Structure formats: C-alpha cells, structure tokens
Amino acid sequence: MERIAVFPGSFDPVTLGHVSVIKRALSMFDKVIIGIGINSEKKSMFTLEQRISWINAIFKSEPKVIVDSYTGLTVDFCRQKNAHYILRGLRTSADFEFERGIGQINSMMANDIETVFLLTEARYTPISSSIIRDVIRNGGDVRGMVPDEVDYKSK
Ligand code: ADP
Numbered sequence: 142m143e144r145i146a147v148f149p150g151s152f153d154p155v156t157l158g159h160v161s162v163i164k165r166a167l168s169m170f171d172k173v174i175i176g177i178g179i180n181s182e183k184k185s186m187f188t189l190e191q192r193i194s195w196i197n198a199i200f201k202s203e204p205k206v207i208v209d210s211y212t213g214l215t216v217d218f219c220r221q222k223n224a225h226y227i228l229r230g231l232r233t234s235a236d237f238e239f240e241r242g243i244g245q246i247n248s249m250m251a252n253d254i255e256t257v258f259l260l261t262e263a264r265y266t267p268i269s270s271s272i273i274r275d276v277i278r279n280g281g282d283v284r285g286m287v288p289d290e291v292d293y294k295s296k
Contacts, residue, residue: 144169146226146257149176149215152192153185154291156273158265160199162230165259167205173228176218177210186274187293198290216251227256232266 148163152175166173175196177189185192193208200206211218215227227247229240244256268286276283277293 143171143223144226145172145174145222145224146170146228147174147176147215147219147222147224148228149178149218151180151183151185151270152177152196153270154187154192154273154287154293155196155199156265156268156270156287157285158230158232158261158268160288161262161265162228162259163200163206166228166257167203169257170226170228171205172224173206174222174224175206175208176215176222177208178215179210179212181212186277195288195291199288214250216247216254219251219254225254227254229256229258230261231258232261232269 146166146169148159148166150159152159163173163175177192179189189210193210196206196208200208209222211221219225219227227244229244231237231240240256240258247254247256273283273286276286283291
C-alpha cells in the first residue's frame with residue numbers, strides 16, 4: 142500500500158520551515174499532499190491560486206509532492222485522498238499543546254489516520270507565516286525566511 146501523507150495548513154505564504162518539513166518527510170512517504178485548508182472565516186493575504194502556484198514552482202522537480210486545497214475536516218480530505226498520515230511540524234511547546242489537541246481529536250474521529258510530527262530545524266524555529274505576513278505588510282525583507290519562488294513583490 143502506498144504511504145500517503147497530507148500536510149495541512151494555510152501556507153499563507155509557504156515558508157522555508159514548511160519546505161524543510163516536506164523535504165524531510167519525503168524519505169518516509171511515497172506521496173506528500175500539501176492540503177491548503179480553506180477557512181471562509183479567515184481572510185488570507187495571498188490568493189489560493191498564488192499559494193498553489195508558489196508551491197508548484199518550489200516542487201516542480203519532485204513528483205512525490207502534490208498540492209491541493211480543501212474545505213471541511215482534514216480527516217475527510219485524507220480519506221478522499223486515501224492518506225493514512227497527517228504530517229505536522231513542531232516548533233515549540235506551544236505548537237505541541239495546540240497540535241496535541243487537534244491530533245487527538247482527529248484520531249478520535251478517524252483512528253486509522255496517524256498524525257506524524259517532525260521537529261523543525263533549529264534555524265527555522267522563529268519562522269511562521271503570520272510573522273512573515275506582518276513583515277511583508279510593513280515593507281520588511283523576508284529573504285532567508287521564504288523560498289525564492291515566493292516573489293510576492295512582483296504580484
Ligand atoms: P496553520 O494555518 O495550521 O497555522 P501553517 O500554514 O502555519 O498552518 O502551518 C502548517 C504546518 O506547518 C503546521 O504543522 C505548522 O506547525 C508547520 N510549520 C509552520 N511553520 C513551521 C516552521 N518554521 N518549521 C516547521 N514547521 C512549521
């Protein structure tokens with residue numbers, strides 16, 4: 142059976158922290174589906190099309206990485222994709238507490254789906270999409286935080 146993982150998130154925008162988790166997960170899974178969750182109550186900074194196109198550009202030479210979007214429960218999206226693993230990154234103990242709740246509720250809803258956590262690389266610990274959005278909003282430079290493909294200035 143193919144080992145398929147879903148990496149859910151907003152990816153608004155995708156960061157070097159996300160890319161590191163995805164690349165490291167490739168040795169564990171046959172396919173990593175980046176699932177961009179659409180939350181109608183959360184306004185994103187970048188459009189879904191833009192977020193998808195950056196991720197496609199970053200992983201254009203990696204056929205094991207696929208990007209898609211979904212609404213509703215992550216476990217339902219996993220079932221649709223025949224994925225038995227949810228991939229998440231852990232930066233800090235605050236991430237752990239947050240992820241523990243989501244992961245345990247997900248396994249109560251779908252006990253055939255395991256959540257797998259990868260620790261962030263130390264250098265990427267302070268990077269989060271929300272801080273990046275703040276820096277961008279205020280005209281700061283996000284080189285070294287997002288992949289070069291995230292060319293938000295030309296948009
Ligand atoms: P969410 O909208 O759920 O906050 P994000 O797009 O911010 O989703 O992140 C998706 C996943 O990537 C989460 O598991 C998050 O912990 C992880 N992640 C975010 N930033 C980093 C980072 N710098 N290093 C490792 N993992 C990260």
